[in-house]
Amino acid sequence: MESVIRIEGLFKAYETAAGPVPALKGIDLAIAPGEFVAVMGPSGSGKSTFMNILGCLDVPTIGKYVLNGRDVGTLNSDQLARLRNEVIGFVFQGFNLLQRATLEDNVALPLVYSNVQKPERSARANEMLEKVGLAKYSASFPNQISGGQQQRVAIARALVNRPKLILADEPTGNLDTKTSGEIMNVFRGLNETEGITIVLVTHEPDIATYAKRLVKFVDGKLIYDGEVSEAHT
Amino acid sequence: MIAQMLIEAWRAMGANRLRTFLTMLGMVIGVGAVVLMLAIGQGAQYSVDQSISSMGSNLFIILSGSSTSGGLRMGAGATPTLTVGDAQAISELSNISAVAPAAPGTAQVVYGSNNWSTQVFGTTPAYLAVRDWNVAAGYAFTDSDVRSATRVALLGKTVANNLFGDEDPVNKTIRIKQSPYLVVGVLAVKGQSLDGRDQDDSILIPVTTAQRKLFGTQFQGTVRFIMAQGISAQAMPAAERDMTELLRQRHHVQEGAESDFTVRNLTALANTAAQATRVMSVMLGAIASISLLVGGIGIMNIMLVSVTERTREIGIRIAIGARQRDILTQFLMEAIFISVSGCTIGIVLGVGGAVIVNQTAEIAVVITGSSIVMAFMVAACVGIFFGFYPARKAARLKPIDALRYQ
Incomplete structure (x- = not known):
């Protein structure tokens, strides 16, 4: 089966005043549909850079990245935007909801950018809110609900355009242990029942155990790729 | 979206x-x-x-000139050199469509218990054409009124209002400096002039009547100024030249000497x-x-x-x-x-x-x-x-x- 993500010989360097600083030094990786991958590594290991490139928010300096069968390096900014909109769902550590918009409008926002009409937007947003157990809050605002609930709204937003891939960057970083477990169960459910591919960045070993596969970065290189096990988290 | x-x-x-x-x-x-x-x-x-449009279009005013007597220079209009005959002569120029002489003065007018001080213009019926002025009620006086110097008057709206109030002034008799004048008509409202004067605060009477019976003058037949209308905006410079030439001839002004009159293009000033x-x-x-x-x-x-x-x-x-x-x-x-x-x-x-x-x-x-x-x-x-x-x-x-x- 065609990989959702295929990365070959990926290098990334940032230009600084002191010359280019490498962040990723030759990564090869393929992720098949339906995988649940945890990405770990100390800070500065390049895992954030890696996630930005996976999310089409940044481009590789050298190397090839094929997402859902399309070579990202050949796409222009509008095509990248479309890819982010239709193929990827983002979940961030800081939830990143729009404070001035209702939960329904927050969840429906990706649909605005794919030109879905208002009635359908509303229906699909409410359907997603229901899926994460927040249907009755659709007219509330983000600051009226708890952090765990906000992260569920963010997940609903990530799901609303039926993406192939969910990229979660430290999604439990701002949550307590109990809520973190609930959120991770939501991810696990999505992965198991709907077969959505999930790539999760975390630095907490017990969060990583929700995933099926673990990749570890150190100093811009992939040092481990395999089963999630005590020894490697 | x-x-x-x-x-x-x-x-x-x-x-x-x-x-x-x-x-x-x-x-x-x-x-x-x-x-x-x-x-x-x-x-x-x-x-x-x-x-400007109330003033009339393509308008000239010809003022009689200054005079010097014994080293004392008088202002424009001091020597009454212009005559009704001059106006007559100007009207025959091809560039001029209408000409009206004017002998203005101020007089106290009375009707019944009301009285009012206003400007009285001795002129000819052509004045109305020159100024694009209409008669709102009654009629304008005629050239035959001018010839026979009858005591008739056309009232400006302001004067009519002050003397008559709501009453209809036409065919009533008013007194100007004690003499009776028949009101033959009332002029349409004209509004303010460029310098802010109320143009409706005036009375028009035949120029001959003004000269002989109302104001009198030591120089028979002279007028203070003449108003003339050019046939078109383009013809204004030619008309000015023709009038100047004609009047210099009529007044026997020597070649090179100063004219004893002034021609002013009012429309140009207004523009x-x-x-x-x-x-x-x-x-x-x-x-x-x-x-x-x-x-x-x-x-x-x-x-x-x-x-x-x-x-x-x-x-x-x-x-x-x-x-x-x-x-x-x-x-x-x-x-x-x-x-x-x-x-x-x-x-x-x-x-x-x-x-x-x-x-x-x-x-x-x-x-x-x-x-x-x-x-x-x-x-x-x-x-x-x-x-x-x-x-x-x-x-x-x-x-x-x-x-x-x-």
Whole structure:
């Protein structure tokens, strides 16, 4: 089966005043549909850079990245935007909801950018809110609900355009242990029942155990790729 | 999509009401000032145009010249050198369509228990043609009245009102300096002249009557001035030359000597006045436009602040699939929203201000649809122009930088 993500010989360097600083030094990786991958590594290991490139928010300096069968390096900014909109769902550590918009409008926002009409937007947003157990809050605002609930709204937003891939960057970083477990169960459910591919960045070993596969970065290189096990988290 | 963006623009504006209000205020003042100044400028222009058209078109005034006796120089008109005969001769020139001599004076007029001091013009029926003046009631006196120097009078509206009130003056007899005159007609309202005199505060009588019976003069048959109308605007210079030549001949002025009369092109003078008003009107508009510009800069300033403040929001939007042009449109829409709302309020205040100026200062104001449409278009353009740079800045943010922004 065609990989959702295929990365070959990926290098990334940032230009600084002191010359280019490498962040990723030759990564090869393929992720098949339906995988649940945890990405770990100390800070500065390049895992954030890696996630930005996976999310089409940044481009590789050298190397090839094929997402859902399309070579990202050949796409222009509008095509990248479309890819982010239709193929990827983002979940961030800081939830990143729009404070001035209702939960329904927050969840429906990706649909605005794919030109879905208002009635359908509303229906699909409410359907997603229901899926994460927040249907009755659709007219509330983000600051009226708890952090765990906000992260569920963010997940609903990530799901609303039926993406192939969910990229979660430290999604439990701002949550307590109990809520973190609930959120991770939501991810696990999505992965198991709907077969959505999930790539999760975390630095907490017990969060990583929700995933099926673990990749570890150190100093811009992939040092481990395999089963999630005590020894490697 | 556009509807959604308008809603979001509305939300963004609502999020910081005071700031939105202050930004809008710049626009309100700018547009209000432009609308008000255009109204006043056009009003002034309208008054001047009105006075000019009330004066009559292609008009000359010929004044008798100055004289010097024993080293004492008298002013223009001191020597009555112009005659009814001169007027007659001028009327035969091909460039001149109508000519009227004028022998003016001031007299006390009485009707019943009312009396009024006014200007009495001795002239001919041609005066009405020269001045484009109509008779509102009754009839004008005729050339035969002029020949036989009958005591008839045409009243200006102001005089009629002061002497007669609501009564119909036609065929009534008034007294001018004790002598009875029959009122044959009342003139149509003419309004103010360029120098602000009430043109309706006057009485017209036959020139012969004025000379022989009312004012008398030591020089028989002379008049104070002659008014002449050229046949067209193009013919004015030729007409002026022809009249000057004719009168020099008739007055036996030596070659090279100074004329004993002055020909003035009143229409040219009036047009100069109109020109000055137009310049003033444009200047008022230009000064007001500066405040519009300042308002626009205010919008740009606030939009830049807003883009910086909302960097993270922009990052989120980009991450979930907004294209550059979506972000650009969103911020542009906000800028236009602010400028157009400000503009609408500004137009209302400007028009309101113009009405207040009109009523308290009794200055003519003219509000045209085109000036409002123009103010509106300019405001929309200001919104687009000053909103574009901040919007583009927002659209060009790098998604990772924007998302990381605290």
